[in-house]
Amino acid sequence: MEVLTSFTFIIVAAGTMILAFAGGMVGTISVMKGQSLIGDAVGHATFPGIVVAFMLIGVKETYTLALGAVLFGVIAFLTIQMITNHSKVTLDGALALVLSSFFGLGMALMSFVQGNPDFEGTQGLNDYIFGQAAYMLRSDVYLITAASVISLFILAAFYTQIRIYIFDPVFSRTAGINNTLMNFIILVITILLISVGLKAVGAILIVNLLIAPAVIGQLWSSRFSIVLLIAGVSGAFAAFTGTYISTAGENIATGPAIILTLSLLMALSLFCAPKGIIRRSIYKRRMGGGAS
Template identity: 65%
Template sequence: MDILTSYSFLVVALGTVILAAAAGIIGSVSVLKGQSLIGDAVGHATFPGVVLAFMLTGVMETSILIIGAVSLGIIAFLLINMMTERSKISLDSALAIVLSGFFGLGMALKSYIQGNPNFNGTQGIDDFIFGQAAYILKSDVYLISLISVISLILFLIFYQQIKIYVFDPVYARTIGINVKLINVLILIMTILLIAAGLKSVGAVLIVNILIAPAVIGMLWSNKFSSVLAVAACAGALSAFSGTYISTALTGIATGPAIILSLSICVIISMLAAPKGIVLKKYRMKKLGESL
């Protein structure tokens, strides 16, 4: 109970819960479109943007670093599109090249500035690799909340268009929906949430809060709105429990604890959900007996 009433815990929990709930909703669109791995590549690509933003400004300010992360994330996405559309490189190969290349660049730049006396105050850079939500400030929570609210407002405004586009892009074009605009909106929302979550979850693990809640939602329902609701709740619950575990147990980083909580939720859903293994076997057994 002492932890639950702690000011520092409440600040960190609020930031991670808001982020994970918004990421669960937006990430569901990418998963349903079969583009979840693009988020992984973009997530890794944002790390060199963080380092470059610090190198150019010399300031370890979250809002400035997020601008750098978003810029490199957009460049990575455009590069993936260019490689797949203008060459014979497959999407899987393009994702692997961009993911490893950009993240390798980020690590190289990080090693350079940490060994260079011209750059001071580089200790916080490591937090953007695996995340360290324990160092989230009230200003970071405000920024995460702002980005999450902007993403959700955009999602709600274009909800019907996004829903039609996700399930039938051909029909979406037929009725006059601007598919390119919807694609850009989904990209913007995804990159914004990835950038906002770097400090708390890290570039390596950030994609999990976009994918895992969506997978949980899809195991519990076939209805789009229900999938979104379950994904948001699963993300928020895992973020809260992961933050609590990392606060209660010394030496466990918040980002990995959140991802671990999400993974446990995925396993439980795979077993117990309506579309899970246990109920599926039970229905098959009942069907066999009836025949």
């Protein structure tokens, strides 16, 4: 109980739960659209944006670093689009190229900054690789809350159009829905959440916060609205549990604890959910028995 009432736990839990709830819902759209790996590439590509923003202002200011991450996330996506549209490189190849190139650039810039006496206060930039939610501040929570509210508001405003676009792009175009605009909206809210979530779970683990809740939601339901809700709630639950484990335990990082909790929920759902292995196996046996 002492952990639950501590100021540090409240701040970290609030930030991670809000991020995971919004990330789970937005990530579900990307997964259903078959663009989950784009989120992975963009997540890695945002890291050099953080380092460049630090190099320009000289201090680790939350909002400026997030802006740098957003900018490089957009550049990464546009690079992916350019490669796939103007070359014979497949989407998988473009994602691999952008992910490795941008993340390599970030690591190179990081090495340069840390070894340069002209830059001071570089401690903590490495946290954006693997995440360090334990050092979240009120300003980080405010930023995450603002980004999450904006993303969920946009999702709610274009809910019907996005749903139609995901399940039937041809009908969507026929119905007068701008598919390019829908794709841009999905991209914007995804990059926004990735950028503000880097400090919590890091560039490497952020994609799990987008994909795993979506998988859980789809295993438990086929209704789009219910899948979104389950994804958001499962993400928030994993964030709360992971934050509690890392706060109550010793030498347990918050980001990995959240991801491991989320992965455990996904594994349980994979076996026990209505669309899971056990339920499907029972259904097949019953159908086989009835046929015989």
